[in-house]
Amino acid sequence: MTTVDATRIKRQHTARLRRGDLLSTVVYFSVAIVLAIFLADGGAAYFTNIRDLATGVGIVTGLIGSDLLLVMLLLAARVPIIDRTFGHDTALAQHRKLGKPVLYLILAHMTLLLIGYGITSGFNPVAEAFNMIATMEDMGLAFIGMALMIVVVVTSLIVVRKKLPYQFWYLVHLLSYGAVLAALPHQFSTGMMFADGTWARYYWMAFYVGTLAAIAIFRVILPVTLSFKHALVVSEVRVEAPGVVSITMTGRRLRELKGKGGQFINWRFWAPKLWWVSHPFSLSAAPDGKSLRITVRDLGDTSHRLLTIKPGTKVSFEGPYGIFSEAARTTTKAVFIGAGVGITPIRAMLEDPLLKANDATVILRGTTAQEVFLWQETYDLCVAKHASLRVLVGKRPRGVATWLSAEAYSSGERLSTLAPDIKHSDVFICGPMQWTDLVVREAKRAGVPDHQIHAERFEF
Amino acid sequence: MRARSAFFAGAGSVAILAIGWQAGVGTLLSSLPTSAPVASGPSASAGNATGTGTTGTTSNASSSPSTSATAPMASAPMAMASGAADGTYNGQTINTRYGTIQVNVVIAGGKIADIVAVKLTDQGRESVSISNQAAPMVRQEVLSAQSAKVSNIGGATYTTQGYLRSLQSALDAAGFTG
Numbered sequence: 001m002t003t004v005d006a007t008r009i010k011r012q013h014t015a016r017l018r019r020g021d022l023l024s025t026v027v028y029f030s031v032a033i034v035l036a037i038f039l040a041d042g043g044a045a046y047f048t049n050i051r052d053l054a055t056g057v058g059i060v061t062g063l064i065g066s067d068l069l070l071v072m073l074l075l076a077a078r079v080p081i082i083d084r085t086f087g088h089d090t091a092l093a094q095h096r097k098l099g100k101p102v103l104y105l106i107l108a109h110m111t112l113l114l115i116g117y118g119i120t121s122g123f124n125p126v127a128e129a130f131n132m133i134a135t136m137e138d139m140g141l142a143f144i145g146m147a148l149m150i151v152v153v154v155t156s157l158i159v160v161r162k163k164l165p166y167q168f169w170y171l172v173h174l175l176s177y178g179a180v181l182a183a184l185p186h187q188f189s190t191g192m193m194f195a196d197g198t199w200a201r202y203y204w205m206a207f208y209v210g211t212l213a214a215i216a217i218f219r220v221i222l223p224v225t226l227s228f229k230h231a232l233v234v235s236e237v238r239v240e241a242p243g244v245v246s247i248t249m250t251g252r253r254l255r256e257l258k259g260k261g262g263q264f265i266n267w268r269f270w271a272p273k274l275w276w277v278s279h280p281f282s283l284s285a286a287p288d289g290k291s292l293r294i295t296v297r298d299l300g301d302t303s304h305r306l307l308t309i310k311p312g313t314k315v316s317f318e319g320p321y322g323i324f325s326e327a328a329r330t331t332t333k334a335v336f337i338g339a340g341v342g343i344t345p346i347r348a349m350l351e352d353p354l355l356k357a358n359d360a361t362v363i364l365r366g367t368t369a370q371e372v373f374l375w376q377e378t379y380d381l382c383v384a385k386h387a388s389l390r391v392l393v394g395k396r397p398r399g400v401a402t403w404l405s406a407e408a409y410s411s412g413e414r415l416s417t418l419a420p421d422i423k424h425s426d427v428f429i430c431g432p433m434q435w436t437d438l439v440v441r442e443a444k445r446a447g448v449p450d451h452q453i454h455a456e457r458f459e460f
Numbered sequence: 461m462r463a464r465s466a467f468f469a470g471a472g473s474v475a476i477l478a479i480g481w482q483a484g485v486g487t488l489l490s491s492l493p494t495s496a497p498v499a500s501g502p503s504a505s506a507g508n509a510t511g512t513g514t515t516g517t518t519s520n521a522s523s524s525p526s527t528s529a530t531a532p533m534a535s536a537p538m539a540m541a542s543g544a545a546d547g548t549y550n551g552q553t554i555n556t557r558y559g560t561i562q563v564n565v566v567i568a569g570g571k572i573a574d575i576v577a578v579k580l581t582d583q584g585r586e587s588v589s590i591s592n593q594a595a596p597m598v599r600q601e602v603l604s605a606q607s608a609k610v611s612n613i614g615g616a617t618y619t620t621q622g623y624l625r626s627l628q629s630a631l632d633a634a635g636f637t638g
Contacts (some may be wrong), residue, residue, distance in 0.1 A: 021465030025472065032473035038479025044484050045617050052617065119618060120590055135588075 013330040019085040034063045042151030054118030065105030070211045078218045103153045131321040138185035143183030152176040208436040209258040227316035234313040261286030261348030262455040265319035284344035286351035295344040324456040326352045335419040339365040350381040360387035361419040403438040415442045473621035544636035551630030565630040585596040594619045
């Protein structure tokens, strides 16, 4: 039994690694193909004399920039294979990582072509910009696209540093679709790389159409149809602690919804002053085919309105997303470490049938005993799974960067004493950002390989 | 990424680039002005190269030089200093990535007296403006060099090369040997 499960987990892990390598390879190939098309079209000619050099490099940066921009869009498009392979958060982290390089590539594209074409026509680059807008097809739009792109990347960088509210970022981010669409025409009308009749044109068209279709399908059509199909309605709101409620939703044909405990869903509650924002919350119970449950803490923003939500409220959703679930397992043993509401996805994961008796270690943390949310349920599941359970209650010590409570810290407890077998376990960590980072750091120090560490950080 | 996959991705990318490079070399060679004279059969007949074996020329950039190897220069009967009779000779239509190019050459007194651009690259307005600037420059160079073998105009490689190929075919039709 255990060996069967061990094989299954191992196979699932290998398959995920293989998919990951395959997808990464596709990205490398896409860059290579784009360059190959350029070369096949005689692009090397640009590099044979100094006067064409700027134009040549400008074209190449534009091509690579466009290619990676589409990769960025796909990474954020909630494509199931990407989500199941890398996880939602990793995919979005990659998306963010590409933001600046892509902006620089496209800025270089613009600047170099202004210089290159300027040399040919005898204008300085600024005059050449006006010349291009006046004389070439779709260039006005292309410059608008460039401006939009700068706005999107700059606001994203600022929001990540938390100077702008999330909703503002969201609205501005919608402009990125405008940027891509505005830049699209000039690539096909003026950009000779996509000239009529060349197969490069069809390759790029397929790439663009495919990407836009993926966005339309996975970000719009699928969530809308699933929301209509399941017609979720709030059925119960239970107060777990002051400022914390569990919301249970029922709906039609929920057996067909492929969700796993620990995954998250973007929820939209159709109640006054709530419907216009969607909230990402993890499932706090494994879906049982009849209902879905989340546990929500008042974080001060619109989420405090969720505490008083009425049964009967209609709910639409996008998801489930993420691989903070059994999908990330690499080995049979697992250590779960949760703090506050971070306990709730862990509680859902404890229901995982792949998790066998004696294989789990559960470490829970709360500043007060009341903040060990879903305590009773979690305790019962730990008993059922013969899991080793440790609860660390109390404030963290002052002046020490630790994720432990002061009491546990001073009595010499460490990750390795709380979970002796951690090196050979999957470690699932869920809690506030900084706390989670501290746990991850200690897990790495304890010798846990990176691929066994699965962390979910909340607070946007 | 695991090492084996990284190797595969790297090697595959290099292979894709190599294929592109190889294809590109062919494209470039075929769009360069052919140094071997382009003869078009019994050319001098009407001095109209487009009317003879070169109609609807498909010397598209990618389809390699198809016309260059037809026949070794059979010099036209009329022998002036340059071997060319006076008159206007039409050049071939050359396809480039930026559209087709065709020029006519006016031979007077055995010399290249003028070149008239019948059609210049016109796909995209940028290439129109490039053409309009490059063509007079090439024309001037040809008139002073009395040959289609002149240097390239930077930034207008395709236009220049198409122009010179069309011109060379017209000169061949004229039996112009420089």
